[in-house]
Amino acid sequence: MQVRREVLGDVHVDAAVAATTPLDAPFQDYITGAAWSDVWGRDGLDRPTRSLLTLVLLAALGHEREFEMHLRAARNTGATPEQIAEALLHVAVYAGVPAANTAFAALKREYGGDPRTEAVQREESS
Structure with a gap:
């Protein structure tokens, strides 16, 4: 439970x-x-790498809710938005542009850079 937390x-x-x-x-x-002790608790990969792998797999499989949850979790693992964006390029090539496009939209919502989100935020703060 500690690793999950x-x-x-x-x-x-x-x-x-x-x-x-x-x-x-x-x-x-x-x-x-299985996930948090047996896999995430292993020493073979560091947490940022595990986070990137998880995000790539979730994006490729189209699991949007889990992808968004792990985007938020990436802040705790040390995976940077730039690294996530690089990983999503692999999703585009190997799993398809639509999967990567959906994932990039979520990345921009979570870390900024989505003009639609920024416009709404500007309206709300006015």
């Missing part, structure tokens, strides 16, 4: 734990052990 943050993990029911408790136990 370090990567996703206490707020996210506490919300996931609080929302756990008897129906999904085994699933929560499984992902905490």
